[in-house]
Amino acid sequence: MPEPRHTAPHEFSIQQRVYLWLSGLFVTALLAANVIGVKLFRFDIPLGDGRTLPVEHTAGMLAFPITFLLTDLLNEYYGQRGARRAVAIAFVMGAVAFVLISIARALPILEGIPGTATGASFENIFGSAALMYLASLGAFLVGSLLDIVLFGVAKRLTGGRMVWLRATGSTVVSQLVDSFVVTILFFQVAQSLTGGESAPFSFVVRTALTGYILKFVIAVALTPVIYLGRWVMSRWFGLTPLPPAGLVGGVSPPA
Incomplete structure (x- = not known):
């Protein structure tokens, strides 16, 4: 009787290991953003003439710097297909988490x-977060896919x-x-569908714009971090950015 054949354990390449870590961090950032997104924050930026600019947004945007960096690194080193795969994984995992929470x-x-949540406190957090969770998940999908497309177009146009x-x-x-998708979905569409009171449109626009201004400032401030990320990917892991038109000279995403 022939002895059973044992398959040698699969050894992931450095490209695949980096992709797994980046994707895992991407999923973590999305899940954290969706869970904490039910909290709104506000702070005032002094304008220097006695006036202040109020910034109001959800706490979920704390994950924005992480997803911003990861999306661009995935796109740069694994192409649009690799970046879209990471977005799809994060979206599906977010949906699974929502089902488990429900x-x-x-x-x-x-x-x-002692030490456990009461029914009221648990529902106050996760019940009120349900609509924001779905709105944030939908906005994440739209925004991320658009970011991937625009990144690829800009890369081709600039060679x-x-x-x-x-x-x-x-x-x-x-x-x-x-910013506008998540704000409109949560404060108007979701509230209307569930019989709640929709927020005034002026509040929706103000919340979306002030949140976007904050994201804009963060995006500009993090530009040097993108170059640092490229240095780490190249120096530590020996990865090469993909050329604009294909995979030659770069790294294909794991199948």
Whole structure:
């Protein structure tokens, strides 16, 4: 009787390992943004003449610098296909997390155990976050896919030069769309569909614009970090950015 054959364990290449880590961090940032997105924050920026500019947005945008950097690195080193795959994985994992949270909300609560959440407190957090979660997930998909397309177009038009232009340019445009999509979906569309009170349109526009201004400033400020990320990818991992027109000289994404 022949002995069973054992397949040698698969050894991931450095390109695949880096892709897995980048994708995992990408998923983590999305999940964190969607969970904490129910909280709104506000701070005032002094304008120097006694007036202030109020900035109001959801706490979910704290993950923006991470997703901004990761989207561009994935696009730069793994192409549009690799970047879209990471977005798809993050979106599906976000949807799975939403289903699990919904099931947890439906379970009968056991009250009175020290250190555990009461039914009311659990529902206050995850119940109120449900609509924001869905709105944020939808805006993430639209904004990320638009960012990937714009990044690729800018890379082709510049022949692979001017990294700052394609990285920052694609982000500031896609995040304008993202900011309005998530704000409109949550404060107007979702509230109308669930019988809630829709926020005034002026509030929606102000929230979207002030949040976008903050994202714009962050995107510009993080431009040097993009170059640092490229240096790390090339110096530490030996990866080469993909050329604008194909995969020659670059690294193809894992299948």
